[in-house]
């Protein structure tokens with residue numbers, strides 16, 4: 001796996017002209033970017049640190065954050081480029097520990113990790129807030145009332161495992177509900193809310209007996225799914241418990257950004273914080289694996305201590321784009337602690353057997369079984385074992401074109417709802433954005449194939465049938481990152497329709513500027529969504545993006561069929577490579593758990 005770049009000549013923009021010594025060496029070797037070098041040089045100058053080994057460590061810590069870690073694992077870092085002349089390990093750690101930068105608090109040295117101060121503050125805050133939540137007295141529960149309510153929510157989509165998780169969650173202020181895809185995490189939320197609301201009606205602790213509940217997720221799409229799942233389950237429970245809808249209320253899903261109060265003047269601070277807490281009694285966050293450390297920190301500080309927090313997610317999925325691996329750290333860090341707030345669901349209700357077998361083998365890191373499942377003929381899993389461009393193209397064309405045609409046909413027929421429905425029938429997922437295996441190339445290819453087959457001019461941003469992916473939150477327009485849409489003919493005009501919570505939002509296509517074409521999509525962006533048929537295009541085995549978490553996330557998007565296109569070497573490389581991030585949260589949670 002390559003983690004370095006090769007500078008093209010001495011004027012390469014990635015080289016810092018002013019760098020000297022170790023910084024220059026590691027920059028020229030392609031491990032550090034010019035920005036890493038500049039930040040380290042500036043921090044070192046301010047803190048009067050002369051030791052070039054410490055400067056190197058600071059630059060590597062900047063790089064580590066850029067790549068998703070919270071701190072730099074000093075002992076592990078030489079393994080990423082063993083050919084370089086690394087400082088001697090013990091002396092290096094001693095120099096860092098004794099640095100005036102550490103003494104001044106510009107960087108922190110703890111748990112074998114070198115932290116930039118901001119990330120250290122965030123991680124220790126998240127840890128402290130979580131521990132404070134766990135240390136509170138449990139909420140008072142009316143057990144007889146709980147038993148009666150449990151009896152009323154039984155039946156329908158509610159397994160004994162889900163019931164046990166819900167019954168435990170009612171007794172806590174913090175619950176982390178984990179499980180693989182399709183294990184019914186989202187489905188479980190409605191019944192948990194019903195039980196909490198029911199307890200509240202009998203309680204004098206909460207205002208007017210009525211709970212205020214927030215449903216949130218990192219993306220708009222995931223928030224919509226949560227809202228819809230809760231509404232569907234509330235309706236189901238309502239058949240045996242007619243008052244339940246009134247108890248829970250009509251709930252809207254929202255993005256975490258919106259929940260916390262997005263501010264136009266500040267990208268990392270929100271209206272709600274420790275001085276202006278969220279008013280909700282219960283906050284549910286779906287797809288928590290996508291929540292980065294910064295956002296988790298902001299959420300925890302904004303919650304009232306006595307409120308109930310429910311985090312749902314699959315810790316095996318790709319971690320957040322930003323730094324941190326919070327959900328994975330929480331699950332591992334609480335493991336074995338008697339006060340653990342983690343409840344795990346294991347039974348899969350969605351995937352077909354072979355997709356399930358593939359995802360189980362992936363979770364276990366069992367490459368031989370992954371290859372065997374892929375090779376075994378099945379209606380649900382198939383494999384085109386190749387990385388030859390012509391073969392890749394031949395493999396991708398039929399399904400991608402069929403899907404694009406179906407969306408286009410609905411769009412031409414002025415049927416926006418049908419066009420949006422067609423979007424979720426098939427998806428081509430790529431690891432990369434650029435290059436031969438990237439989204440950009442395959443988007444263009446599919447457009448070309450479509451233009452060869454039907455009467456459409458795919459040039460320009462608003463051709464009829466163009467599938468859209470919203471790439472950032474736009475509060476003014478009410479469209480959110482991750483939402484999908486299509487450009488549709490409407491009489492003599494073209495309109496863009498975006499699928500929102502239970503309704504279609506209509507725009508003049510030119511008004512949506514943060515959108516991409518979605519004939520192909522990155523696996524990162526596909527997190528939190530489900531599609532009937534998925535094709536996963538794997539890059540070459542040495543791609544630095546190719547990891548087990550990435551492959552697992554792609555495979556588990558499929559409801560009915562997943563097809564993998566890529567070489568056996570790429571499949572094996574994906575299984576063998578973990579997207580490990582250096583963070584200290586897990587260890588902090590373990591240590592508090594074992595403290596006397």
Ligand SMILES: Nc1ncnc2c1ncn2[C@@H]1O[C@H](COP(=O)(O)OP(=O)(O)OP(=O)(O)O)[C@@H](O)[C@H]1O
Nearest residue numbers: 157158159180181182183184185186187188349350
């Ligand atoms: N106890 C159950 N019995 C039958 N079907 C169930 C049960 N629980 C959930 N389901 C169904 O299984 C499917 C997956 O459920 P859900 O979306 O809640 O899973 P999830 O764990 O949130 O999945 P993901 O993380 O992939 O979004 C849904 O179609 C849901 O209706």
